[in-house]
Amino acid sequence: MSSFPAHRLSVAPMMDWTDRHCRAFHRALTTRALLYTEMVTAPAILHGDVERLLGFDPVEHPVALQLGGSDPVQLAEAARIGAGYGYDEINLNVGCPSDRVQSGRFGACLMREPSLVAECMAAIREAVEVPATVKCRIGVDDQDPAVSLFETVDACAAVGITTFIVHARMAWLKGLSPKENRDVPPLDYDLVRRLKRERPALTVCINGGIASLDAAEAHLDDSDGVALDGVMLGRAAYHEPGILGQVDRRLFGEPVADVDAFAAIDRYRPYLAARLAEGVHLQAMARHMLGLMHGRPGARAFRRILTVESIVPGAGLEVVDRAVGAVREAEARRDRADEAA
Structure with a gap:
């Protein structure tokens, strides 16, 4: 097996799409890519049907649980429960722009509260032995992304978080629908590369608008002296899942035939x-x-x-x-x- 970690290519958490059946299907195409659950809120885990929300088939490994929330105590307990179910990573959503997320003070609006994000991540990290990671935007609304992204990352890094998956767009919470927020705000890949250049000790993965494995490979290329650590595919992997059949060979360097x-x-x-x-x-x-x-x-x-x-x-x-x-x-x-x- 190649030495590349699972984050080198991952499939994004997507609401209503990346359920346990989707993940088992994607695993039939790639043994190496890291798969993510849909976002599950911490209160839902604490007060809902845990087996329905968190149950999964062992075939899905490696698989990460994405949590939503902003209460460190709740998130820590939800993370403990998730780790107990066997998830390989606990990820905090700091990027979802939906109205429901905003009203609950979590998701992308947390980009305005880097100290709270860090407090949440410290609680999660303390609660579990598996890696605790962050998926974020580069900023929201009128923030300067060069400031907001670094503030969020640096605050979390200060409490021991080392892995960040960055959706390279702002989230415009005022005036755009969640669907529009996936396409309308312009991509800023250069800012994510700058983050890796200036914080080389961190694991930095990129997400947003990546439509092919050629594009994924380009992000992993160090021709400019900076090699990102991983690429997260979203809609491209869902709508054309056949591309995942090439991932083990092309992205992880495995000496295997593609899965047709x-x-x-x-x-x-x-x-x-x-x-x-x-x-x-x-x-x-x-x-x-x-x-x-x-x-x-x-x-x-x-x-x-x-x-x-x-x-x-x-x-x-x-x-x-x-x-x-x-x-x-x-x-x-x-x-x-x-x-x-």
């Missing part, structure tokens, strides 16, 4: 079968696979079959087989046409 779409489904089948036997509906798992055949003949039929047939009561692996068969048939037709030409 058909092999990924074969790897995912035991998980699908086990969850179906437990009463999980196929649609809850199949929805994460819709982009797997992106760019291939039959991709539209693959999506349609999974979307339409997985919602039928009692739908099982035969639906997945039909979807895969549609792609194989389309590829066979293409090959015959190529031969005839």
